[in-house]
Amino acid sequence: xxxxxxxxxxxxxxxxxxxxxxxxxxxxxxxxxxxxxxxxxxxxxxxxxxxxxxxxxxxxxxxxxxxxxxxxxxxxxxxxxxxxxxxxxxxxxxxxxxxxxxxxxxxxxxxxxxxxxxxxxxxxxxxxxxxxxxxxxxxxxxxxxxxxxxxxxxxxxxxxxxxxxxxxxxxxxxxxxxxxxxxxxxxxxxxxxxxxxxxxxxxxxxxxxxxxxxxxxxxxxxxxxxxxxxxxxxxxxxxxxxxxxxxxxxxxxxxxxxxxxxxxxxxxxxxxxxxxxxxxxxxxxxxxxxxxxxxxxxxxxxxxxxxxxxxxxxxxxxxxxxxxxxxxxxxxxxxxxxxxxxxxxxxxxxxxxxxxxxxxxxxx
Ligand SMILES: O=C(O)C(=O)C[C@]1(C(=O)O)C=C[C@@H](O)C=C1
Numbered sequence: 001x002x003x004x005x006x007x008x009x010x011x012x013x014x015x016x017x018x019x020x021x022x023x024x025x026x027x028x029x030x031x032x033x034x035x036x037x038x039x040x041x042x043x044x045x046x047x048x049x050x051x052x053x054x055x056x057x058x059x060x061x062x063x064x065x066x067x068x069x070x071x072x073x074x075x076x077x078x079x080x081x082x083x084x085x086x087x088x089x090x091x092x093x094x095x096x097x098x099x100x101x102x103x104x105x106x107x108x109x110x111x112x113x114x115x116x117x118x119x120x121x122x123x124x125x126x127x128x129x130x131x132x133x134x135x136x137x138x139x140x141x142x143x144x145x146x147x148x149x150x151x152x153x154x155x156x157x158x159x160x161x162x163x164x165x166x167x168x169x170x171x172x173x174x175x176x177x178x179x180x181x182x183x184x185x186x187x188x189x190x191x192x193x194x195x196x197x198x199x200x201x202x203x204x205x206x207x208x209x210x211x212x213x214x215x216x217x218x219x220x221x222x223x224x225x226x227x228x229x230x231x232x233x234x235x236x237x238x239x240x241x242x243x244x245x246x247x248x249x250x251x252x253x254x255x256x257x258x259x260x261x262x263x264x265x266x267x268x269x270x271x272x273x274x275x276x277x278x279x280x281x282x283x284x285x286x287x288x289x290x291x292x293x294x295x296x297x298x299x300x301x302x303x304x305x306x307x308x309x310x311x312x313x314x315x316x317x318x319x320x321x322x323x324x325x326x327x328x329x330x331x332x333x334x335x336x337x338x339x340x341x342x343x344x345x346x347x348x349x350x351x352x353x354x355x356x357x358x359x360x361x362x363x364x
Pocket of ligand 1: 033036037048049050051053054057081082085086089
């Protein structure tokens with residue numbers, strides 16, 4: 001018996017009705033998947049993607065497939081559903097990130113003892129030597145930089161060196177020297193902390209704690225600085241994605257410390273003519289996605305002095321809230337990074353070239 005031929009309009013009406021049923025089922029599936037996503041986040045699972053679970057569902061659907069769609073077509077349809085479901089889980093997760101503008105639409109502008117960092121404030125300069133080497137070195141540098149209007153003095157007391165035989169920093173003595181040099185010149189002092197056991201002593205001497213690129217994935221350290229009362233300058237890891245960098249900041253905020261400054265410092269690429277590759281899109285994206293101040297370390301991004309001015313200009317043009325640059329009284333005899341630090345005359349040229357752009361508060 002042949003079925004009476006139905007008109008295209010009739011058939012389309014039936015397809016429309018099926019579409020509505022499919023959509024209802026898909027939405028229900030989405031609701032359930034969102035709950036799975038929330039449960040995974042609560043359990044602290046590192047990722048939502050679960051290939052084994054997807055595979056198991058695909059196998060079941062293949063076995064149950066009554067046709068007329070081929071096994072390949074059914075598989076492709078379900079893979080799309082898994083992809084959309086995964087997106088849903090991950091977007092829901094991101095929505096709740098404390099660093100996100102979705103949670104806090106307004107910019108965070110820090111006020112550290114009257115020094116403002118972030119949107120609405122003129123770009124900040126963080127400058128000083130790579131390593132703290134002596135009292136005299138820090139005093140001379142602080143005096144010079146303060147005379148040029150620099151408000152934040154940097155200097156490393158604990159150095160993350162590639163070789164264990166390289167100069168490892170002066171430790172607590174360095175902290176005392178750096179803190180004193182900054183205070184006596186009316187500046188703030190920022191220095192790196194590498195070990196959870198040192199957070200307390202570094203916080204005693206420094207106004208801002210730096211978590212360096214090599215420690216961006218040190219979650220215990222992130223949590224510890226998150227529990228401290230000091231603002232944190234968080235450098236992006238050498239090979240960290242923007243997402244990993246923002247999650248690192250989230251660790252700090254989630255421990256109750258809202259005062260985080262993000263610092264892009266260049267990432268590792270195949271390029272050999274620069275030490276790292278400055279990722280300007282990361283600066284623009286971090287400004288867009290988060291409410292936190294973002295600064296750029298041009299010294300490590302370039303690894304060479306001749307690029308500092310154009311890179312700093314570019315960073316400010318994409319909306320950076322400040323520039324981090326290494327300055328040493330005598331770079332040639334510095335105990336670390338002597339290829340890339342500026343001497344005082346070099347700093348004067350650097351800051352002179354940025355003069356006009358530095359006066360304008362970031363608006364991007
Ligand atoms: O079951 C899960 O773990 C889910 O997250 C749900 C789901 C799915 O849509 O079925 C989504 C993404 C995962 O890769 C695996 C499965």
